[in-house]
Amino acid sequence: MAGARREFPRKIESLSEIFAFLEEFADEHEFDARTVFCINLVVEELFTNMVRHNLGGADTVTLGLDHDDEQVFLELIDIDVEPFDPSTVEPVPVDAGVDSRRPGGLGVHLVRTMVDDLKYDYLVEDRCMRISVRKTLEQ
């Protein structure tokens, strides 16, 4: 496996740098278009959640990328933050119409639906949140 890892400033404006980092990695390893779209979306949703909700955290969030012949692995690490497990977010009522639907929760819903595995770890001593994602590559 050939991984890559980089730290990004904790701000929404970092997204353009993050997308460039993802594009470089995806091009180098010739990922298919659907996987590229998926990893852009998953990283954006997880990163923006960290920026918006993990107030008081470190100045940067670390993004790690790796892959093998069949899967891509993403990892986001946020230090000095409170625990928040995205798997505990209430399901979105996707069958509801516009009258009864409420905004919110869509990002986590999209992530949970589009990946094969979403794992959350929290190290109390370091106040460190780590979210790991596994996504099968298209054949």
Next chain:
Amino acid sequence: MFEIKHDTDGIVTLHGRFDASQIDAARAAFESITRSCTMDFGDLTYVSSAGLGLLFATQKRLVDRGEAITLTNLNPHIREIFSIAGFDNIFEIK
């Protein structure tokens, strides 16, 4: 980069990547939509939940006054996102 254009024939076209960093700049353009329209996604390459949220808020505001947005030319990846989000129930998609 993201752009939204109101064409003279009543069609609203979206261009580029509609991600969380574009929401503040796009909000005014969406708030200026007050009547039913067709929104052309032909040049839109990417949308995340941030963009979906602004689209939803706009549709809800319009539907409350008897108007609605119809969507066209979604690429397969965006179409999949709309399906996962349940937006087939929120928008007419052609």
